[in-house]
Amino acid sequence: MDRGDPTYGYKTVPARNHVDGCDWHACDCPRTEGLQIDFDGEVHAYAAEIISRLLRSDSRNSVCLDFGRRESLAPSDYKRQARGNKLPEKRAEWCPETLRNIVTSPTIRGLMSHNGEIVYGEDGMWVRVGPAMVDDSQAAELLVRMEQKPRTRTDGAAPLLDVAFCDCGGKLHLWQAKRKIKGGEKLYRNYRCQYANKGQCDAGAITAEDLESLVSSYVQLPTMLGEIEVYANHLVPGEDHTEEIEQRREALDKLTERLGMVPAGPAMDAVLRAMGEHTESMAQLEKLPQRAAEWVSVPTGETYAERCPTRLGRTWAPAHGRSLHAGCLP
Incomplete structure (x- = not known):
């Protein structure tokens, strides 16, 4: 509170x-x-x-x-x-x-x-x-x-963001543009290196449908990525009792100050009893291990093929791509 x-x-x-x-x-x-x-x-x-x-x-x-x-x-x-x-x-x-x-x-x-x-x-x-x-x-x-x-990550996010990379090491970003054609508008979708517009990479663009279909086939074909088990990141909390030990040390200091201000009798007995409890608790905490929190990769029991529904033959929409990135790829 x-x-x-x-x-x-x-x-x-x-x-x-x-x-x-x-x-x-x-x-x-x-x-x-x-x-x-x-x-x-x-x-x-x-x-x-x-x-x-x-x-x-x-x-x-x-x-x-x-x-x-x-x-x-x-x-x-x-x-x-x-x-x-x-x-x-x-x-x-x-x-x-x-x-x-x-x-x-x-x-x-x-x-x-x-x-x-x-x-x-x-x-x-x-x-x-x-x-x-x-x-x-x-x-x-x-x-x-x-x-x-x-x-x-919104519904319009690039499906392969943080999944597809250029040979130069840059991320492939989704580029979209609408152009007027006879009968209406056409949406063009391509992946380009993040450094292409900065003059740091001369790699050409790749059609989004081709790249996304390729990734989908790797997920689905059993001889490729499909049979590989999916791993997920899991946080293993750390163990650190420094704050608790310091809290009890401060409590002991305050009780020590009070000890000289209380008369002999029940009040002093209560202070001494509290000091003993804090001392014992602090000793137990100091015996406990200390370790930092860490992320570990653990198996999920599912393969990539099991995790992802077949998308071959479908028209890739941003919503489908977001599902692929969030649910199928690490």
Whole structure:
């Protein structure tokens, strides 16, 4: 929960004095002073979907396009509507940065934050203010994924972008132009080297239909690419407990300061007990392995021929090409 409006998927509710074992969601624990957060009905389902899809490697752009087609209100418009304000004629659009802000917020871990930074209590520990949508491992994986630059592929994108390359090493870009002919217009589609217009490559253009049919035949013919198993990139989350260790070290420092200010008796016993718990926890964390996150290539159990429907004999449209690039080629 950021001080102010909670992150998309959450709402502010009266605080409760939660008992051990409570998950903080729609519970009947005794009411207390102040506010906390809880899941916000329908938009909680949208936020959970965003998290789930990004964890399974869906791109931010594809999620944004899908939410736009479904006419789901973007967070800014949802807040306007929740406050009873009239929505603008031009609706806010979903964008990759919006998704990034949602999934990198400490709120989805049920923690209080300020300007995106976790807020610590007097005991040096994170302040919990609501139910979590992800565990620490999933939160760490999302942070790694958000470091990747989002890529936009629309329905008009070149089918063989990042698949076809010139002999000089440059990417082949799709060039399209309409020319008036007798009876109407004709669409010309060719692939050209990205450096051709810069005077750095003298390679000629190749007809898009010929190149796309060639790639399709390589996918379909069993003696060529068709029998090769498709591999997919899979993120193996790293394991780094530095932040947790530092958190407990700071908590110990604060408790040490308090120790000299409390009188002997129950209060001092409570401080000493907390110090012992932090020391033991820190020792256990320091024994755990440290490793960086990495991407590995894993088999999918499908061949290229099984993954792609036969396209030989079809007229290649951008939509077909996009399906080939996204679903068949790495």
